[in-house]
Amino acid sequence: MAPKVLISDALSDAAVQIFKDRGIEVDFQPALGKDKEKLAEIIGNYDGLAIRSATKVTAALLEKATNLKVIGRAGIGVDNVDKDAASKKGVIVMNTPFGNMITTAEHAIAMMFAVARQIPEASASTHAGKWEKSKFMGVELTGKVLGVIGAGNIGGIVCDRARGLKMKVIAYDPFLGEEKADKMGVEKVELDDLLKRADFITLHVPMTEQTKNILSREALAKTKPGVRIINCARGGLVDEEALAELLKSGHVAGAAFDVFSQEPATENALFNLPNVVCTPHLGASTSEAQENVALQVAEQMSNYLIDGAVENALNMPSMTAxxxxxxxxxxxxxxxxxxxxxxxxxxxxxxxxxxxxxxxxxxxxxxxxxxxxxxxxxxxxxxxxxxxxxxxxxxxxxxxxxxxxxxxxxxxxxxxxxxxxxxxxxxxxxxxxxxxxxxxxxxxxxxxxxxxxxxxxxxxxxxxxxxxxxxxxxxxxxxxxxxxxxxxxxxxxxxxxxxxxxxxxxxxxxxxxxxxxxxxxxxxxxxxxxx
Missing domain, CATH: 3.30.1330.90 (D-3-phosphoglycerate dehydrogenase; domain 3)
Known part of the structure; x- marks a missing residue:
């Protein structure tokens, strides 16, 4: 009997076709993720569940998922999935950590340019019919020191792009070896050293007990005067209240944030500050990235349901086809x-x-x-x-x-x-x-x-x-x-x-x-x- 997969969030037609081509029966209901009662009624009929961020996979939903074997999240973040409950039920949770690496790295670079040249504020001023050329004095990126916190997949791409902009790149990452750092063309440093030297700081780490509030009030106080801080990784990595105070005092010259401690973010200490650029978690929001992660999750789920291959699982050792x-x-x-x-x-x-x-x-x-x-x-x-x-x-x-x-x-x-x-x-x-x-x-x-x-x-x-x-x-x-x-x-x-x-x-x-x-x-x- 062919495996059955439910897609409860929006995925592309090409992703749906991948399932069909592998002999998997697909039920494509892209609006179902917002209807938790209806989802709970039918989830017991499926071997796989493909989602984005709208579907919330709770312990209560998993109790109804009597046949479920695998959940595939098209994207990196799986905050909408109760991974502990899934593990206890024996359900594999997969994500797609590589489909939006370039997009997220490019967004960080774009945010760095935006805060360096005050582009959003200058754009709004010009649209308003003002011509405040002297008001928006920016800084160049060339020759500046970029401090990268987390030099993994996305952070590594940011390092590469920054070196192309002729920036001096220093990186803090406990898992980065000296040999790898040399190959990347970056200087491996401790966090305190990075804080003291960096003109720009960009974060590219997951949210864990070790990284939560990594830029705390105490850490921010150690930064170089005039620093600019970019966060396109995860909310909660930076003490936003402390940062807002330092922005107002002028110690921090600017900040660019795509992620926030509470999302959706309708209020935040960083909002409405003139030297802050904010976007609504757009790091993965390009047509290319959305297509890539959709295709990737369809491939991974198909490989597991047909061949037993486990790829990019968060609660099970990976095993290729x-x-x-x-x-x-x-x-x-x-x-x-x-x-x-x-x-x-x-x-x-x-x-x-x-x-x-x-x-x-x-x-x-x-x-x-x-x-x-x-x-x-x-x-x-x-x-x-x-x-x-x-x-x-x-x-x-x-x-x-x-x-x-x-x-x-x-x-x-x-x-x-x-x-x-x-x-x-x-x-x-x-x-x-x-x-x-x-x-x-x-x-x-x-x-x-x-x-x-x-x-x-x-x-x-x-x-x-x-x-x-x-x-x-x-x-x-x-x-x-x-x-x-x-x-x-x-x-x-x-x-x-x-x-x-x-x-x-x-x-x-x-x-x-x-x-x-x-x-x-x-x-x-x-x-x-x-x-």
Missing amino acids: EEAKVMGPWVKLAGHLGSFIGQMTDEPIKAINILYDGVVSQMNLAALNCSVVAGIMKKSNPDVNLVSAPVVAKERGIQISTTNQDKSGAFDGYVKVTVVTEKRERSIAGTVFSDHKPRFIQIKGINIDAEVGSHMLYTTNEDVPGIIGTLGGTLGKNGVNIANFTLGRAAAGGEAIALLYLDEAPNPVALQELAATGAFRQIQPLTFDVA
Whole structure:
């Protein structure tokens, strides 16, 4: 059955066509995002939801979204999506961080020109029939020091454009290395140094606990007299009240803001000041950018719903379509290993330790970790998936650790999962053969080679004659057919295990009769999603 996507905000016809071309059923209702009651009524019918900023994806809406797998936001900001609630529901939240980089960077440069030459005020004066040529004395950008706070994707473009304007660019970014700074042609500095030296300061960081109010009253007081400040990133990065005071005093010569601490902004301390340029969050508002992000979100959502690729997700490790093809069997294996241990474990889990060996150690381990944890959690929470599993594990206080190592044995690569509880440790290992089918290769340190089936039976016993006959005879008598039979033992006469691949689930009578023989220490029916 084809996946269904609801588009509840305005996207282009080309974006709608991308979904259709990939075989996805599309319901295009661009005004629906403003009608939360109607949206809540129908959201349960869709696998995907494509939005811009008008649609508010709340926890209440997500409760109604019983089939939803992915939300795609055409744009960077996802303030209109409850990401925590989405994660708990197992819904991937994607954005499109690259579609409007150039547009936003260009807007910052435009705002810098506007505040340097007082263009908006001069335009209004001229429209009013005045000719106040001497009133609007500006400054050149050439030779000035531009301080860039945040030299990532958008900030990096601003640095490049500013260097083209013959500005001296200095950058503060904790994640910017010296080598990268050299390649960009910028000087990497600390924040205090930037504040003291910059003639213009432009912000290009996300809103986080670390960046909130990064230009506080104290920070603004350290700036160079006559500085001009541009914010086209996020509201709340600058103390607007303190900035307004410094603008009035003349310490700050001008400011240009596209974003504000409260939006829509109908009131603000910066409004109506003569040396301030304001725009209504237009950073991404070009026809090119709007088209780019619409096409990008359609591509990303289609790639996930059709191929399992995860791109630009905010609550799930990314995995490209190419990675998904290569990793698909390993992701399934990781889920099966987790499922085996989850079904075998009744007591509370304290820790999950995952070892990756050989070729698999070079893969996207974050995605594989999610699959392991999801497999383990499914017994207690059948609705858990790769997105919600890490959230559930964290809420339960489970510690997750990962180790990767070079090839150390007979297999090109394998995964070993160990779960720690108050009473014991339980482990299982598996690999993927050339046929792309996952195999269990070790349980409790005992080597085996078992194909994974939908219905399986795991038993442990003392290594004595007659166990195979007891298992085969009892199951056969009760109409349970064995598709595959794997045995292993620690040593002759020691502990032995059997893992049977069955055509159907063993019925209760068969299990009772096996238990009644007294030959088995443990009898555990297992189920796996091998589709």
